[in-house]
Amino acid sequence: MKFRRLREKMVSTQIEARGIRDRRVLEAMRKVPRHLFVGEALEYQAYGDFPLPIGEGQTISQPYIVAEMTQALELTKDDRVLEIGTGSGYQTAILAELAFRVYTIERVRQLLITARKLLDHLRYHNVIARCSDGTLGWPDESPFDAIIVTAGAPEVPEKLVQQLTIGGRMVIPVGDRWSQTLLQIRRHEDGFHETDLGGCRFVKLIGEHGWREE
Numbered sequence: 001m002k003f004r005r006l007r008e009k010m011v012s013t014q015i016e017a018r019g020i021r022d023r024r025v026l027e028a029m030r031k032v033p034r035h036l037f038v039g040e041a042l043e044y045q046a047y048g049d050f051p052l053p054i055g056e057g058q059t060i061s062q063p064y065i066v067a068e069m070t071q072a073l074e075l076t077k078d079d080r081v082l083e084i085g086t087g088s089g090y091q092t093a094i095l096a097e098l099a100f101r102v103y104t105i106e107r108v109r110q111l112l113i114t115a116r117k118l119l120d121h122l123r124y125h126n127v128i129a130r131c132s133d134g135t136l137g138w139p140d141e142s143p144f145d146a147i148i149v150t151a152g153a154p155e156v157p158e159k160l161v162q163q164l165t166i167g168g169r170m171v172i173p174v175g176d177r178w179s180q181t182l183l184q185i186r187r188h189e190d191g192f193h194e195t196d197l198g199g200c201r202f203v204k205l206i207g208e209h210g211w212r213e214e
């Protein structure tokens with residue numbers, strides 16, 4: 001109950017107040033128990049206006065960023081979505097509330113195992129997860145109506161945009177290691193259209209079409 005109140009406050013003060021209007025996105029953010037995705041030690045901070053560490057040097061994104069990226073995907077309930085960077089699984093759960101099926105890829109096995117367990121516990125049976133390099137996408141299941149990348153890329157991975165349907169949307173942070181621009185890319189019959197959604201800061205997308213491993 002206390003977490004429900006914190007969640008309600010998070011949505012009204014951080015998300016609605018900053019202009020997110022998509023009813024379905026707001027509803028999903030009111031529903032998914034974010035505190036379960038950060039581990040007990042941080043559960044009281046889960047609804048704060050900031051990202052949090054989730055182990056393995058990775059972070060769960062700030063609630064507003066999750067809402068903004070999700071809204072920009074323009075999901076319908078029939079959509080098949082590809083997510084790169086499962087992390088805690090929180091963004092995955094939001095997507096699973098809004099789409100038909102979510103394919104999620106994480107490169108750090110331990111994070112994937114923890115996220116998978118929690119998503120199963122919460123009965124998100126429309127999530128299919130795997131451990132691999134997401135910069136290559138998921139060719140066997142492509143094309144996707146929407147693709148979301150939750151780690152910062154040096155450039156838009158060519159393999160990924162090729163896995164979008166015509167009319168499909170991709171949201172991805174692109175830039176250097178320290179700051180990126182959030183891009184929405186829409187695939188048309190005759191090419192791609194990019195919209196700049198503003199500045200952001202993500203952990204690195206590491207892989208063949210991302211940053212090199214350190």
Ligand code: SAH
Nearest residue numbers: 060085087088091106107134150205206207
């Ligand atoms: N959406 C996540 C955010 C996780 S942070 C959440 O809500 O918690 C970004 C994640 O991307 C990290 O877990 C990192 O390990 C992962 N990642 C980085 N490069 C990747 C790649 N090439 N393929 C798959 N996952 C990747």
